[in-house]
Amino acid sequence: MVCAHFNSLQEAYLGNLVALKHQPGAIELMDDIIMNCTKENIEQRKNRFFIQGDPKAMLMIEFARETPEEIQAIATQLEADFRAAGLGYHFPLVLGDANIKRVWALRTAGLGLLSNIPGDKRSVTVIEDTAVAPEYLPDYMDEFDQILGKYGLSCVKYAHIATGEIHLRPLLNLKDKADVALYHTIAREIAQLVKKYKGSLSGEHGDGRLRGEFIPFMLGERNYQLIKTLKQTWDPQNIMNPGKIVETPPITENLRYLLGQTRELETTFDFSDQKGFLRAIEKCNGSGDCRKSVAIGGSMCPTFMVTKDEDKTTRGRANILREFLSRSEKANPFDHEEVYEVLDLCISCKACKAECPSNVDMAKFKAEFLQHYYEIHGIPFRTRLIAYLPLLNHWGRMMRPLTNFITGTSTFKKAIGFAPERQLPRLSKLSxxxxxxxxxxxxxxxxxxxxxxxxxxxxxxxxxxxxxxxxxxxxxxxxxxxxxxxxxxxxxxxxxxxxxxxxxxxxxxxxxxxxxxxxxxxxxxxxxxxxxxxxxxxxxxxxxxxxxxxxxxxxxxxxxxxxxSEFEKGNIDASLFTREKRTIKLHGHCQQKAVASTDPTKRMLEIPENYTVSEIPSGCCGMAGSFGYEREHYELSQKIGELVLFPAVRQAAPETIIAAPGTSCRHQIAEGTGRRALHPVEILYEALKC
Structure with missing residues (x-):
């Protein structure tokens, strides 16, 4: 893949025509708005390794050939052609499946990343699916910019430039009446422009409620009447998807947001960077990245991976929160048991904070909601017991043997609503x-x-x-x-x-x-x-x-x-550790993967020169703090563990060391597989020479 950097979007449009002459498999466009958004995304920051400076636009040009020499020759000639045309300034060649996947991950995160723009102005859909022949694209985009400039609008531009399909998403506030009217005006004028260039208003997606209104104009009245006749013949009672293709209402109807100001809610967390709690929730744009599976990989969202229920996704929970908090008729919008029930199976793993392109932090939203909900309904006994565990442990230490005995009994666990199958953590002999x-x-x-x-x-x-x-x-x-x-x-x-x-x-x-x-x-x-x-x-x-x-x-x-870090600086000598060979399988902690990284743990464990570490591609272990201990969550907790983690641990050779930084992860592994997992620090300590 050649990642061509350009000083302007117009350069990129012309560069696309140059690149097409070399018969690439794909060409994708990213503008500077999206690239700047990747700087603030935990997951995507790691994928910016090929970007130099701050390009205004980038073309990601992928080739597939039989030999590396052919790829190198194409990349060299392509760069020469770009430079001869005076287009672009940096043309790194990215090789290998792993690195190319990282580049594509950066590009495909574009839709979600746009939700990181703070405030009520959002990159809205409606004209994002237009397509014209690539040779018309430079002129088409010039006229497109003139139309938006007439209304003082800016626009995000990205995606499938090779086929003349650029996703164009103007920034509008659909809570504002004037912008709603402008939304319709822009849609109509761009439809006229697309038709002028003999293009399509729906280049790769459907028409539906967004663009159905403009089908008569795009196809002509005669063709539209033929479609209506077909619909009336096969669906005379108008049962199947009414109002999506024919008799489609204007796009200004049935909008998600209410007109007027966003409801301001007093919170304990500071959501000012997102302009308030509701706007933080509204960052979810429905891209569905949270509907992951074991095959796709990643950690988001563990309960969805098991249940496959939409209301167990980050998107589903965000939709419920937004709907009730913005449209509630109650004096206190947090007083809704429906939201409480939907959030119950959010295990606060923080995966969405990193893996969601919009950085939707559902764990934080859940904590904030529960604070308000408990102020209305009171704190349940078990919730209070778990929250105040540090204080209870301090008191329990005064009679440690008795405390450990009582908390180990099934009677005690049943009394507090814990699964009797679980073994509760015991107090150490000395703190x-x-x-x-x-x-x-x-x-x-x-x-x-x-x-x-x-x-x-x-x-x-x-x-x-x-x-x-x-x-x-x-x-x-x-x-x-x-x-x-x-x-x-x-x-x-x-x-x-x-x-x-x-x-x-x-x-x-x-x-x-x-x-x-x-x-x-x-x-x-x-x-x-x-x-x-x-x-x-x-x-x-x-x-x-x-x-x-x-x-x-x-x-x-x-x-x-x-x-x-100290080892990499040369401050720690590997000779202090054993030279024996050890194989380690690492299960990373959810919050570590979301907020920090497991890479330092792997590097630390490989300080002993013959220690080899591989990371288990698991998401959450399923325990998630107290979640897996709670009786009603026990079965789901085990099913989450069985997705990847438990099978990987069981398949590991007996001499393989299982490493897990999280205390609840180690308990879950022990109870789910019978194997003892060690904290990485414990492993490194044991590797010291006497």
Whole structure:
């Protein structure tokens, strides 16, 4: 694939004609609006590896030939032809299926990425499917721009330029009466322009409610009457898809949004970057990227992958939220059990935050909704129990043996609504903080000081991991401190007690901001806890603390990220670790994949020179914090695990090490497969030479 960079769209239109002479398999266009949107998308930022500078337009030109030499020759000649015509400035050649898929992923994300433009102006459909012969395209687009310029409109341009089909989506506010009228005007004038150039108003899609109104004009009245006769003959009662092709109402009817101002809702999270909670929800444009399957890959959306129900998709949930919050006739629009029920099976995995091109963060929407819903209806007992787990663990430690015994009984689990098949996490003999207070020499060897966040799960339930992390860091030459802080707030966020989580976030930022910096980072073991500093905190803390929260987030790392970075800088010597061969299969944590990356974990695990790591292509493990423990969710939780993760673990050789950074993931793997999964830090610690 040759990815030709251009200084203007007009250059790209002419460049398309040059490229077509070389018989490519495909040519796709992206404009600078979409390319700029990819900078803000977690998933697509990784796919910008081939972009140089800030081109105004790009052509992605794909070739398939028998030999690499033929491809190289075509690419060389194509670049020469572009330069001879004075078109473009950079023409990288991308080779290999994996890299080409990344380029296509960037292009196909275009529709969803457009929803990241803040405010009520959206890239609207209606003229996005026009097509004219490629040789007419430069002149057609020149007249097209004149029409939009007449009305002071801008437009996004992308897609199938090889066949003269460019998706054209003007930016309009369909909540504004004037823009709704303009919507119809633009549609009519562009239809006239398309007909002038003997093109099609529906180049690859259907007409339907969007363009059905213009069928009589595009096909002529006589042909339209023939279609009407056909419809009346075969469907005299007008049962099948009425109003889609014949007798189609104007496009200004049945619009999704209500005219007038967007309902402003007071929230605990700060949605100001999206111009409010409702506009954040409206970023979902219905592209359906959330309707993934195991065959497609990815993590979004786990409950849909099992049930195949539309209301289990991010799109379905966003539609329900938008509909009720914008059209509710109740005094409090959050007072709707229907929304509560639809959000129940959102497991807050955060996959949509990364994989949805529009970055729709349904986990955050769910937490915000639940906060309001519970203020009306009260907090259920089990919800309160799970949210306040850190406090309960602290009290339970006073009589640890009895606490572990009681929580291990079926009677207790049934009483609180947990599945009796589950084994609840036990309290460690010593908390991490209790161990750390002991007089053990922990000073490093001059490589600097780091701070370890003693999260609520590691501190109380898996203190052995925290101890190994400290000993590992110390062995590698780092002084480790555990600063004063409160819990991360993850349990409260997961159950919708956002105001309580906000108080904790405020305290942590106030306590940690003065300590943490580039040379003294804050490190974490449990992804869901430490990544709250990077994900939720900047949008959760008081406005006066926002800048501090953002600064703190930049120096907050998973331990995996820190060690991988230090190794790459040459600060960690591989000779400190065993040379024995080990094979590791890694299951990444959902929030790690959404907010950070599993790449540092893989690099860290391969610091021992004979350790080989492969990542299991799994989405969510199915446990999702407390979700899989809850009795009514247990069966679905297991089915999610059976999609990819459980079979992959069972098929792994007995000597293969299973790695999983998430505490709930390790519990799910143990109960679903009988295999013990280790935290990556644990694996690296055990790899140290004595």
């Amino acid at each position: 991490l903080r209790q161990w750390y207070k002991r007089p053990i020499q922990l000073n490093g060897q001059g490589k600097g000081k780091v701070y370890l966040f003693a999260d609520e799960f590691t501190n109380e339930n898996e203190s052995d991991l925290g101890i190994k992390a400290i000993l590992l860091l110390n062995k590698l030459g780092y002084e480790v401190g555990i600063p004063k802080h409160v819990e991360s707030g993850r349990t409260y966020l997961s159950k919708g007690l956002v105001k309580k989580a906000k108080k904790l976030a405020n305290k942590n930022v106030q306590k940690l901001y003065p300590l943490i910096g580039e040379t003294s980072p804050l490190l974490g073991i449990e992804p869901s806890a430490i990544l709250a500093f990077r994900d939720e905190y900047p949008e959760l803390v008081d406005t006066s603390l926002k800048n501090q929260a953002v600064a703190l987030s930049k120096n907050t790392l998973m331990l995996d990220e820190f060690l991988a």
